Amino acid sequence: MGLPDFLHKIEEEIEEPESIPYSTLSELSRIGAVDAQELAEYLGFWNPEQVRDLYARLTSMIEADLQMEFDSIFLQGLEWRDEVVRSLSVTGLGESTHPSLLRHFVRMLRNDDSEDVRIAAALGLSRIATLAHEDKIPARQTVELQAMLTECFNDELETSDVRRRALEALAIFQGDVIEAYIEIGYEEGENDEEEDAKMRQSAIHAMGRNCNPKWTEIVVKELESADAACRFEAAIALGQVGTExxxxxxxELMDDEDIEVQTAAVRAISFIGGAQAQRTLRKLLTSTEPAVVEAAKESLRYVDAEDMSMFEERAQTVEQVMEEAQPFLPEDEENLYLDDTDLEAQGFHSPGERDTSLDWVGEEEDWDDDPMTITDEDLGPGGG
Structure with a gap:
């Protein structure tokens, strides 16, 4: 079904736009930029609530089905006049790799009038920061991203909720300056006011995301915080910076009064990994708390997958490894006693001889034209 057919079906068969069946909405998956622009013009005649409902449903669809993809529609939504639609669009692009996302999110973080949209943009930049940390975006863009997140965190006129999300995103990068920002956020959250408590939660989250063992002592201490949200973040963080x-x-957190803290601790155990963590998770399968049992099952699958990734190559016995490493099989031991004449008769060359057909016969300056030579151009952007 093309976009014209989709729009016709809506107009002819559906009285209320919010009642569009999911089976019909799925036809919008992977439409191109031109169709998305036409759809945006059509939605301009809907009231704001109807457009919000559509974008909310598209967002829920991609969360439920990874085969669904509405990037072109969400990119149009980033420019929408309604802040809820803009925020939903950022969320909907959470798994997108569209090259324009960094530019869009940075602009929204810096300029959007809505705090909720700026928060969503900071969360979107957090995922891009992870890609940058893994060297999956150009170095120049990584520098720009760090600069923007730093500017946002240091902006005294920005709201605490936006600043703390910027800190979380920034924490993936390493270095003394980043660690100093995390410490500032943690100290800033020492007050009892609600917004300061949230900054403390984000600072603990940032400690885990930073993956530096230097935070371990603070994280362990925060496991006993009176704030359940801090205990939750501390549990996850300990899984990222702790050891067996x-x-x-x-x-000990299995006795916590908050079930979300308990399940966070289960997830953290899987992050630490190893044989002892596996044994611990298996013991938790007998818990009387269903949520803990379910979390333990999921975490065991995670740990098993991590362990299996270490053995992706074909499994071999010791004998097979030794056999492949030996130039002669045991039953061919008599070959060791053949003289050079016999070997040459069988096609072997003595150590003093070489196969000249393998020599480079061109001029030295022709080496760069050898199709087997890897050049900077072959390596792509950034060279080697």
Missing amino acids: EHLPHLL
């Missing part, structure tokens, strides 16, 4: 020796701390 910290598993007992996470096990």
